[in-house]
Amino acid sequence: MYDLCAIGDALVDFIPAPQYTPENPVYQCEAGGTVANLLTAGSKLGLNTVFVGKIGADCMGELVRNKMQGCGVSMEGCVMDPMHFTTQSFVSLGENGERSFSFCRSFGADIWLKEDEIPMKVLEQSSMLGFSGMCMTDDPVRQATWTLLRAAKRINYRDKLWQNEKEMIHIMRETLSYVTLYKSSEEEAFLLTGTEDLRKAAKIICGFGCRDIIITLGQKGAYFYSGGKDGLIPAYRVEAVDTTGAGDSFFAAVLHQIVQRGGIEKITGTDYSDILKFANGVGALATTKRGGIKGSPTLREAEEFLKLHNNEISS
Template sequence: MVDVVACGELLIDFTPVQQKEKPGSIAFEQNPGGAPANVLAALSRFGKRTSFIGAVGNDVFGRFLQQTLIRLNIGTKGLVLTEEAHTTLAFVHLDETGDRSFHFYRNPGADIMLREQDVNEALIAQAAIFHFGTLSLTHEPARSATWRAVEYAKQHQRLLSFDPNIRASLWEDLEEAKALALKGMAKADIVKLSEEELAFLVGSEDVVEATAWMLGQYDLQAVFVTLGEKGCFYRTRNNFGTVGGFQVTAIDTTGAGDAFVGALLYQLLEVGESMLDIPQATLEDMVRFANAAGALTTTRSGAIPAMPTLSEVKSFMEAAR
């Protein structure tokens, strides 16, 4: 049995590292990344059983990523090493606050070479939760493969978690990005998105109004809007509110949202109830834990390497109290 299966991109993040011996010169550190894989890494650090569906190149980077998953106890039965393209690379650029932007080398990249016949449906069938995003929807054949995985999860009544994770530079048409993200939302049970993504997809910066529209439009159980250091706004069928964040000195925000998702899904698995049945106080505790995981991740470099353990999150929350 598997707790969570994710489908999507697994790639190399080249993260900038200042070189003290060469002022003004920047070196790039190779780190494993990709939003769905980051979510699984967080869950695995918390002791949950996870498995990944996606494609990497049959090259030195792809084999490094394969070994990274194995080392983290993330199942690799759904991982394809393709000869059709090199492993996708993303160069991460950080501003003075640690906030990041990306420059992708993906023309094409191995992550978009996942085919429908590559989707390991047996993995999805034995999972409690299926997680996906939009980076695997930008191009074929990965787009059709992702939708096949989503439909299979839906048919088998798995809980569907969705993070739009819009990267504008990867889309030839932002209206298509919006349409496909809204389609993903229509398939999902739980959606996590940022303030910017909410404004882009719904057309409103008012989180109360926009999330109310989302739950009115789609058959969602819950929406979570991450607000950076301000915390997270949540809305379910029964309640809504904001849970404050944690003050940290951020050095790299890469993967913070994925740590949030992983921590939230971990809490949901631990509670063992439908999101619709969880009392508001318990839900706010879950969001607080997820906020802590996300904040702690920003104090470290990289995405997967920065994912905290369960004891680290608990200690961090205790110290913050």
């Protein structure tokens, strides 16, 4: 039995190495991807996780597969593609650790997952299903994702991967009736709803069929809306080195806390303050190391961080 099954992208991130300069750019290779980061972060926190997706049958694919398995993620739903290369992302970092992405993906393996390659038995063995907006940008992975969502009864926006904003908004809104817990950044939520008011945005997203809403606000913390209750939980102050995968570690921590409380059906609006305090700590700690998978903390590391920093939440 799995706590979390997630479909989407597992890829290779090329991130600036410590000796990187604009004149002499040097990159280091790390396994990553929204869903890969989420699952490995969840596994490190103690969740039983399983990946559904496609990676290339190449050296980079082996790197990703071995890294994820090494973190405890089941690769039962992983398809190795001999025709397409493992998707690649080049990550540029600003002085404050914020990222920008360039993708090598038009022939990347992750978008070539087909409906008949979906292991439905894995879904049947899972308590929660997660997906990323990355798997809704192109067919055939888009149709494969719809197959999973419809069988079962969260979303990243990367402008360079969609044809245009209008397409993204239409497709993402269509998925929301299948979503119980929605999580995105404030930029993505505002784009999806057309308003920059957090409470209004959350209510609009709920109107599309979601029950609970979480919106991350970077250094300001995280906002939740559930059952008419809402709140903004401040972030922890840390020295950010690399924010790659921090949001995925944050969401993995949210799901860990939901499992600890007996599942999403038992969660109410009063639970989210404590859930987000824990998740903010995990997300903050993830920014202090380089790499999405490598940077995600273990449960012990997260608990030690929270003990040390519980009284240092920024206001």
